Amino acid sequence: MLLENLASAIESFFLLEHIIGLLVGLIIGIVIGAIPGLGPTVVIALVMPLLIKFDKILALIIMIGIYVGGIYGGSLSAIWINTPGTPAGAVTALEGYKLRQKGFPVKALQCALWASVFGHYFASIILYLACEPLARLSLKFNSPEQFALILCALTVISVLSAKEKKKGLAAAAIGFIISLTGTDPITGYLRMCFGSYHMRDGIELFALLIGIFAVSETIKQLQLLFKQDIKDVKIDYRRDPKDRLSLRYFFGKWKVLIRSSLIGTGIGALPGIGPVTASFVSYGFAKKNSKEQEKYGNGSEEAIIAAEAANNAVCSGALIPMLSLGIPGDATTAVLLGAMVLFGLAPGPMLFISHGPIVRVLFVTIFVCGVLLLLLGPGIIRLSVFIAYVKSTILWPCISVLCILGVYSTNSSMFDVFVMLLFGLLGYAMERYGFYASPLLIAFILAKQMEISLRRALLISNNSIGALFNRPLFSVIIGIAVLMLMAPVILDKIKAANKKKESIG
């Protein structure tokens, strides 16, 4: 059954426009991913208004290309200029830049490319095998369980994604409140519209997305430019014939590759953690079990392989809960989820029933992404030396224009542009105070569904919350949410008690 479906999806995917779209997406993703500050999340948010008039499959193919390319692209600037394009490239910068300083940048770039492709494929296979069964299982969930599941996911996201749990939860609560503006989904009455007809449909998703992710970053970068804090870097490089990676060495690291890909897929599938944690966890494991520990910190190929396999596996891993349960794994998948909602493809268990063929085409896209990444690889490595020539002094004013025109173009409304600027300020303030934007965005996207589920559940139970706890699955999921919420507090208490014991001892 799975193979039959795959065959028809392959047939639907192989159209010239889809392949060109994927290539364009990948190239945009790699180039932009290599520019510090402009990760795949910002870029997908920026291109969404441009793609809204495209065929939905093509638009999603381009976005997936940007997502996969963006994560890989982060490693290019990490290796060349010691500045990761995306936070996920931090470990690669740590080791890759050292390797470049020793005169082996191509070797580092090849490690990053091949490990990225390996991690990507490993997680894609798990994605393909796990997604549909998980979605079918969640079809058994009724309104109370759906509410509990979203609540649990939001709790996990808020607690795990922020350094300080309270900040994550506060961001999610603010996201909730923002999403509750507009028409009440059950009664149809207006809520928190302040008499404005612009607010009848609530806050425009584009305005929030571009504001929180792109405008806040633009404000930050413009600030640096005004302070003249950004310095252009010049790369001086001549290729050494010894500077290349042997396939024998690469596949000799099969244990590292498999372990890192597993870590990446697992962490990606857990909502709210993301590629940064995956690459650091994988790096830690690789170092602990390595025979060449002395090389770690001084430019280790193995470390780059571990980090890149893990952070690329996160891409497909994060798509598992997003496609099957409608719960995004990280900020980028939350933006992708927003895009799918706008295209009328609300992710979740029903997606596989109502739009099964489209989802399978997306699976094929993810597989083809890896092949294209390998084919483009040598060219990318050769051209990546030019990334330092992208001038921030030209780039950021142009991105400012693109943000404003992009939001304006969705409804031809200046109101949305002002809302976007407001969210830009909110995003900036949140980042300054250590709040993460992803719990806010994920709560904003999921809140309506959560509210509908809760109100329906209460209708079923005659307004009795107690009666909902008679449902075993509901109680179990809520129990997990409470446990996740309490776990950090309990762990802190245990740590403090141990410390006290040690000091007395």
Place this chain on the structure above:
Amino acid sequence: MKEKMHGKEKEYWILGFGLLTLAFILYFIIIPWQIKPQPGELISSDIFPKFATIILAILGIGFLYDANKLRRVSRTDPVEYSTMDEKNAEKMDWASFFMSTGVLLVYTLSLYLLGFIISTMLFLVLTMWRFGVGPVWKCSIIAATMVLIFGMLFQSFMLIRLPQGLLVRMLMRLF
């Protein structure tokens, strides 16, 4: 003598009072004013906003508790306090902040008044010149190219009408 608050402690006080104030305004002013539960509604439309507001209030209290805990530690154990209190690495540079948000706001307003071509051209030339891209003529060439690209992308490719500008429309009507 009044004690000076440090980075983390100050941040927690601000966040605690900020979230509590926000929750108070939402719960007692905005929600009753903007959401009117209808008679006969089994589950009221304000139940969910109130739920989120209560969470905000609880978190606000949590931040105040943390701030107070830090203050107590600062009095009893200054060594422990120095390890708990992380100061913000960077001080806020308000001048560059107002400049960067100001240019975005001015560009948005000028887009409304002067339309896409004039305002984008002005915005790009001025910012690039300020950032040291090169002399005005060089910035103008880059800006004109970008205006052309954006114009083609949005107007010709996506068939979206970009803002013409209030003043430009008025002038066109006059002449």
